[in-house]
Amino acid sequence: MPATKQAEQRDDLERGRRDTFNSLIKEQIIHTLGEPRDLLQVQVRPLWEGHYRANVFIGKDSASAQVADSFFLTIDGDGNIMASTPAITKKY
Secondary structure (H helix, E strand, C coil), X not given: CCHHHHHHHXXXXXXXXXXXXXXXXXXXXXXXXXXXXXXXXXXXXXXXXXXXXXXXXXXXXXXXXXXXXEEEEEECCXXXXXXXXXCCCCXX
């Protein structure tokens, strides 16, 4: 198999793993926080190994989007939230 094909397959596999990992983090946030009215999205961004920033966006559409909540997260290797600043508590 050509090296470029293998690299593409590795990239696709890594992208799929990252998407699954981010979805797991989003689910944990919404499960604990509750679902805000007019939820647009929960954005999860990696910062460095095991550390992420999560923003909860609300609004009628993307033009009116606001960050309702923002968390700095420490995540274990399985995608579980180990710590959050501020703490994620039931809000909605």
